[in-house]
Amino acid sequence: MQLARVIGTVVATRKYTGLEGIKFLIVQPLSRQQRPVGEPVVAADGTAQAGPGELVFIVGSREAAQALPIKFVPVDHAIVGIVDEVET
């Protein structure tokens, strides 16, 4: 699970069964110093409340789908929380 910054939105009308109503956002994974790491990815919003500019945390791989209402959908990154504060 990593920190990420929401940098954009994706609109897709035609989607695989089970993905209806899911919001997709483009997120830039961050190091813990909150500097960009690697390429941005498309993540499903498991919180349904994240928006551009927000600091979030994401989970990757198969566990991403478990953040969504239908648990076995083709998703490989999901936003699972909106970060209020990071203390180091």
Add this chain to the structure above:
Amino acid sequence: MYIGRVVGTVVATIKDEAFHGRKLLLVDKLGLDGRPVSDGRAAGTSDYTYDICVDVAQAGPGDLVLVIDEGNGARQVLGRGVAPVRAVIVGVVDEVDVPI
């Protein structure tokens, strides 16, 4: 599993219910020499490889910890059939000995 060092905490109000009541800690992954590692994905930076971990071992900042980064194990530890969780702190390490 890997050994890491707790370097901070993450506070989030809005989160998946699997995280409710759980402590989230930032953990740097350590190499055999006990120093943080950088996996090279941090293009242009030397920032360390880390995970945001759910803590079930009463760990705190500065502690050396044992981390499992795998979903099935994480769900088993949390006692949930479904949870979007991968990284969990499952132990506080007292000592590591690697004779070479």
